[in-house]
Every structure is written in structure tokens, then in C-alpha cells.
Amino acid sequence: MSEFLQQLVNGITVGSIYALIALGYTMVYGILMFINFAHGEIYMAGAFIGWYLMTQLGLPFLIATPLTVIAVALLGVVIEKIAYRPLRHASRLGPLITAIGVSIFLQNLAAAIFGTDPRPFPLPSFLERNIYEVGGVILDSLQIWIFFLSILIMIGLDLYVNHTRMGKAMRATKINKQVAPLMGINLDTVISLVFAIGSGIAALGGIMVGLYYNSVSPTMGFMPGLVAFTAAVLGGIGNIRGAMIGGMLIGILENLGAGYISSGFKQGIAFFVLIALLLFRQEGIMGKVEREKV
Amino acid sequence: MKKVLTLLLAGALVMGFAAAASADIKVGCALPMTGGIAFIGEAMMQGIEVALDEVNGAGGINGEKIVLQVEDTKSDPKEANNAVAKLLEVDKIKIIYGPARSGSVLASKPLVAKAGAVLLTSVSTHPDVPGADKGVFRTCPSDAAQGVVGAKLAKDLGLKKMGSLFENSDYGKGLSDVFVAEAKKLGIEVVIEERFASQDQDFRTQLTKIKGKKVDGLYVVATSETPNIYKQAGLLKLGATIIGAEGTKDPKLLERGGEFMEGTYSTSPPFWDESPDPGTQKFLKAFKAKYPNEAPRMFAAQGYDGMIALAEAMKRKGTDPLQIREGLLTLKEFPAATGSITMLPNGDVVKPFAVFQVEGGKYVFKKFMK
Numbered sequence: 309m310s311e312f313l314q315q316l317v318n319g320i321t322v323g324s325i326y327a328l329i330a331l332g333y334t335m336v337y338g339i340l341m342f343i344n345f346a347h348g349e350i351y352m353a354g355a356f357i358g359w360y361l362m363t364q365l366g367l368p369f370l371i372a373t374p375l376t377v378i379a380v381a382l383l384g385v386v387i388e389k390i391a392y393r394p395l396r397h398a399s400r401l402g403p404l405i406t407a408i409g410v411s412i413f414l415q416n417l418a419a420a421i422f423g424t425d426p427r428p429f430p431l432p433s434f435l436e437r438n439i440y441e442v443g444g445v446i447l448d449s450l451q452i453w454i455f456f457l458s459i460l461i462m463i464g465l466d467l468y469v470n471h472t473r474m475g476k477a478m479r480a481t482k483i484n485k486q487v488a489p490l491m492g493i494n495l496d497t498v499i500s501l502v503f504a505i506g507s508g509i510a511a512l513g514g515i516m517v518g519l520y521y522n523s524v525s526p527t528m529g530f531m532p533g534l535v536a537f538t539a540a541v542l543g544g545i546g547n548i549r550g551a552m553i554g555g556m557l558i559g560i561l562e563n564l565g566a567g568y569i570s571s572g573f574k575q576g577i578a579f580f581v582l583i584a585l586l587l588f589r590q591e592g593i594m595g596k597v598e599r600e601k602v
Numbered sequence: 603m604k605k606v607l608t609l610l611l612a613g614a615l616v617m618g619f620a621a622a623a624s625a626d627i628k629v630g631c632a633l634p635m636t637g638g639i640a641f642i643g644e645a646m647m648q649g650i651e652v653a654l655d656e657v658n659g660a661g662g663i664n665g666e667k668i669v670l671q672v673e674d675t676k677s678d679p680k681e682a683n684n685a686v687a688k689l690l691e692v693d694k695i696k697i698i699y700g701p702a703r704s705g706s707v708l709a710s711k712p713l714v715a716k717a718g719a720v721l722l723t724s725v726s727t728h729p730d731v732p733g734a735d736k737g738v739f740r741t742c743p744s745d746a747a748q749g750v751v752g753a754k755l756a757k758d759l760g761l762k763k764m765g766s767l768f769e770n771s772d773y774g775k776g777l778s779d780v781f782v783a784e785a786k787k788l789g790i791e792v793v794i795e796e797r798f799a800s801q802d803q804d805f806r807t808q809l810t811k812i813k814g815k816k817v818d819g820l821y822v823v824a825t826s827e828t829p830n831i832y833k834q835a836g837l838l839k840l841g842a843t844i845i846g847a848e849g850t851k852d853p854k855l856l857e858r859g860g861e862f863m864e865g866t867y868s869t870s871p872p873f874w875d876e877s878p879d880p881g882t883q884k885f886l887k888a889f890k891a892k893y894p895n896e897a898p899r900m901f902a903a904q905g906y907d908g909m910i911a912l913a914e915a916m917k918r919k920g921t922d923p924l925q926i927r928e929g930l931l932t933l934k935e936f937p938a939a940t941g942s943i944t945m946l947p948n949g950d951v952v953k954p955f956a957v958f959q960v961e962g963g964k965y966v967f968k969k970f971m972k
Contacts, residue, residue: 311814314838318806424640426826428858439837448837521803521830523858527638528803566807571796572770574807 310444315567316560321451321520323559324458328513329536330543330551331465332506338482338546339502341400345407346387347510348533349414354380354511355518355528356418359429369432373515377508384507385500393496411533418526426525429518454516461509462552468505469548478502482546531575535562538582544595553593626669627662627921629912630689632700632710637677638801639825641854642702642725642901647672649905649939650699652888657913663921668913675701682706683713690717696923699908704728704745705772711736720923722930724908725901727848728776734949737923739930741907741943742871743953745773745847749780751869751955751971752821752845757788759843759867761819765794765812767805767831768823769849777823777847785821793817798827805831809838817842825849829859836862845869851958851965853897863960867968871940872956873903874967885939903939911936911943 329351336344357379361372391410395402431437431450438449469475481488481498489495517532518524539558543550558578566574573580591597631650634643650670658667673689675682682701687710689695696719701707704726714721715736722739723731729746732738756764766782768774774797782792794815796808805827812820820842824831828850835844848870856863873882875898885906889898914936915929936943941953954972958965 311810314810315807318804318810322804419636424636424644425854426858428829428860437837439839441839446838517803522833523803523830527801531801563807567811571798571808571811574802575799 311567312564313443313445315563317445317447317451319560319563320556321454321559322562323556324455325513325517325520325555326532326536326539326559327552327555328458328461328516329510329532330540330555331462331548332510333537333540334543334545334548334551335478335502335506337540338548339478339485339499340392340396340403342392342403343407343537344392344506345404345533345537346410346414347506348529348531348536349411349418350380350384350387350507350529351510351514351517351532352418352524352526352529353383353414354507354514355429355524356422356514356526358511358515359427359518359524360422362432363427363430369435373512376515377511380511380514381504381508384503388500388503393499411530415526415530422526424526426523426528429522429524431519431522435519450520454520457512457516461512462548465505465509466548474498474501535578538578538585541585542581542592544592547592547594550592550594557593625666627666627697627916628669628671628693628695629697629699629909630686630693630695631670631672632675632682632685632689632698632706633672634677634682634702635672635674637675639677639702641826641852643675643677645852645899645901646700646702646725646905646908648889648893648896648899649885649902649907650909652885652892652902653906653909653913655892656888657910663913663916666921668909668916671695675703675706677703679703679706679709683709686710686721687713690714690719696720697912697921697926698722699724699912702726703771703773704731704776707731707738708772711738714738718923720926720930722908722912724904724911726773728772729780730776732946732949734927734931734947737927739911739927739945739949741911741938741951742904742940743955744950745777745780747952747972748847748869748955749777749782750784751957752781752847753784753788753790754971755845755867755869755957756785756790756819756821759819759845761790761843763791763793763815763817764819764821765796765815765817765842766792766821766823767796767798767808767812768821769800769825769827770797771800774823778821781821790819798824798831800827802827803830805834806838809835809840812842813838813840819843819845822846822850825852826855828855829863832859832866833862843867848900852899852901853965854899856960856963856965860963864963866960868958868960868965869955869971870900870958871904871953872970873900873940874956874958874965876967879941881937881942882939884937900940907938907940907943910938 358376361367440447477493539554540551543554565577673685675685698721707726720737724741727745766778768778844866846868851868851870915926919925919929933945954970957968
């Protein structure tokens, strides 16, 4: 039993991170019907910038982290402006392929600046890992931090989107992109803000992962990006609460599946889920089936 | 304007052709310069450059200098195959150095045989890699020996119940299988074998299962994943003695793994700073002169060994691929950086392995084993 719980704990920790990344995918898709494939690299950028500020410039964690979040949020906005906005009225394929291009560009940029070796990312002292053993299950303090921080961010985002004016503007834009401007909503501002928030959250995820695995590398965003995208689809793409549920679920499924079926399948589980979803329930868990109204 | 451009282009084209002096010996290097095992490719290139300085500095091979054409395998077996194919078929270069992954070399074997070329690898340890009749040689010892050494070490350390955690690749599975077979022969129970995908970062799932089996020892076949594996094993309180293969012994891994690597063992070809081997010391001196701010890593030493073996073979028999094959087969006790090279008729080498243990943040040499 304790092995099952241990796998569960592992899964929830990883799932929290997937959820944070999935939020960015889902928010952007909700408004623009566009899958930002470069999002995994935004997460990687967060990890690298955080790493750079903390290890190369020696800034303390509590200063480096907010700076990183702001920097990456700006990066997301800039990318949107340069790479995606010009194609906003083009066919759906244009921005998609551009996103892949941005993804490759960012990976290689990071490799060119920082080299391809994974770099160690040491923990700040207040996050020093304490190990707790509860009923045969080992929890380390960093896992607890990651989980609670993620929950906090998700609740914060949920409150923001549902209880503020800007959140309302985002929801309105999601419902109908053409009519929203007629109601006085500035489309460009809303979209930029969505990218900024999604990217900032992903950056936090990146820092947490960098610390958790004590490693940052230019290719670290590729797999988590794909898995988080699957998580977003699982939860219902475009639905924020869905992304949270989807992320957690995929994290847990990956670990239980690898634990009880075979560890060889670990990477494949998320994609198996994706295929099953696309075959049987495209709208995901919280999604609504979209009907075209004529 | 168009005419000027055309002229400039033509000029550039001509310059391109003039770049390689006609009396150069081209060696095609298919190495991982980017991607997950780029740290291996980079280190190998350092060693190769040291070797080239030595060889070309002494006048080359009968006055001809060795020149490299490097193709990036991107740490991916498919790309490695493409890289080798390009060197053989497009560039018509029949002397190939690399790739790094055993899986990639295995995939390239038929191409090399068909082209009548010669391929030398200095880091691919899978038992099936060498094939002198197909033109494939190597200067590093086989996993068929390394796995046995790992099992014998486990027995020496008094380990009774072991698990194996390996990279899901030809190399990882090949080595783990050898270890498991030998361990069982020596009376050690191997109760669990778990695998992970290359470049994975999270091994808690596998380690949790391994812990559940209450092993007292764990055999690890990994490269860049090593620090995370050891760290997560420590955090999960696995409580097992860890023996790693040669991919786990690299100073850069120690940097990342820190205290979680203390006390772990690794088996590797014999290369370490205080080694009494004159070949090793000669390489270390040349390396430190060329790269004063870098720590000499085993992959650099192996990179060096492969290149000097190729150069020596060319000196002895000629620079034609078939002559190089013959030349390599004549190497006996040829001094090198990771132990002297004696080429077996099948293209393999036999060397004793060195056992290291991490003490005080350094790999400390413990003994030779074969």
C-alpha cells in the first residue's frame, strides 16, 4: 500500500507542474484557437533565466524569481507580437507552424548561449529538503512546496479570471472574438495579457522543476511541453479548471502506469491517453461539445 | 547587379573547392555535438584535437595531414545513421570515426561493410559492435567484460539481492543483461530490472518499485541521468549500494550529483589523473597544455585513443580504408590514454577495468578487475 501511495505522491508532484504548464496552453487556445507549441520552451526559458540570476549573478531566490516571472512574461508578449500577431487572420496552420519554428529557435538559442550540457541548479537554503516519512511514504519538503505553490497559483488564476474586470474581458473574448471589441474590449491588450500570464506561470513551473531535479538544459521543455499539452486536452482545452485537473491526472496516471504496468511505457502513457481522448471524447473532461450555430 | 552577384557566388564556390589541400587525409567524424549526450561528443572532440595536434604536428602521415569532417549525430540514432550515410555516400569519405551510441554504430555496420570503408569507435561498448570483417573496430573494451566486472564487484562487496536500472537502449539493455547473467551465476539474486528513457529526469517511479523489493545493491547503466538517479535514490532512502557503469563516471556528473554520489562505485576503462600509465600521463600533459581550464574527462581520453589508433594504422599500412583495417589489426600493446591497445582479430580490444569509488567529491581509484 505504501508503494501505491508513494507513486501517488510522485504523481501529484509531477502533475502539479504539468498543470502549471497546461494553463498556458489552455488559456491561449481558449481565446485564439491556437496551440502555442513554443510554450514548453517558455517554461525552459523560465528555468534558465532563474538559474542564471540565482547561480551566475548570485541573486537571492525571493528576488530572482519575481524578476524571472516578469522577464518571461515579457518574452511571451514579445513572441506573440512578433511571431503570432501578424498571422492572426491567416489560416489556422500559419501560427501553428510558426510556433514550432519559435520552439526550435528558442531551444537552439538557449544551447548557443548556455551550451548543451545540463547545468546544476542548487536549492536556496530555505528550501533545503527535509525528508518526512509518513506511514512508509517518503515526502520531501520540496514536493510539498511545489504542490502548495501550484495550488495557490491555480486558485489565484481562477479567481482572477472569474472575479475581475480583466478576467471578464478574457472570458468575453473567448466566447466571441469578433463581438468583444464591439463591447469596448481591446483585443490586443487581452491577448498580450493572456500570453503574459500563461508565460509567467510556466516560468514558475520551470524554476520549480529546475530546483526539483537540480538541472536545467535547453531541451528540458520539449517533453513536458507535449505532456502538458495532452493534459490541457484531457481537461478540456480552453478550460482553466480542466487544465488543472488534466495536469494532475496525467501526472498520477504516468506514475501509476509506470509503477504497475511497466516503466518502459512511462513516456508513452500520456500519448496513449491523448489518442484515446481524440478517439472517444475530444472535448476532454470539463469541455463542452461545441455546436456550430448556423 | 545580378551579374555581380553571380560572379561573387561563383567565386565563393571556387573558394569552397580550394579549401581542402589535395594532399589531406579526410576522416569523417559522426559525433553527438548537440542533444542529450553532447557532453560526450564535446569531450571526445577535445581528445581528438589533442591527437591531431600530436599527429599533424609531427608531420602527419608521410607528410599528409589528417583533416576532419564533422557531422552532428544530434545524440539520436536515426540522425547518426544519416550522418554516417552522408559521409560515406555524399562526401565519399571512407574513414569514419564514431558514432558514440552503440545503437548508432550497430545501425551503421551494414553501410560500412557495403562501402568497403573503415569505422572506428572509441566509446561504444555493446558486445555486438565490433566486426573486423565488416570494417568496424573499437578501442574501448566490451560490455561483455564490463557487466562481468560489475557482477564480480557486487560479489566482492557482499551484495546478495540486487536490482538493475538501465537506459532503454541497445547499450543499456545489453550491459544490464550481461550483468544480470553473471550476477546470477555468482549466486546473487537479481529481483528487479527497471528501465528508463534516455534523458529522463524523474526516476522515482522505478526507484519506488526497486525499494519495494528491498534490494541491498543497485546496478545503474546511465549517462547524463546519473545525478538525478542517485539523488532521488538518496531522497527515497533506497539504502542500497550503487554500482554504476562507465557512463556514470564523469566529473560533470559529480558536480550535479553532489553528496548523493558519495560512496557509489563505478567501473570504467582505466583512466584517472594519478594513473601510473605513461600513455595516460602523456595524454594528460598534452591535454592540460591545450585546455588549461578544463578537467580532462575519460571521454576526451577515449576520443584521443581512437584518433591515435587510426593514425598509427595509417602509418603502418596505408591510408586506404582496407589498409587501415589491416593496420588496426596490427596494434599490440600500443600505448594510449586509457590503457594500451591490443586489437583482437574481430576488431575488439580487451582491457582491464578500473573500479572507482566516490570519496570526498572525487572519483578515487580502488583496483583493477577483469
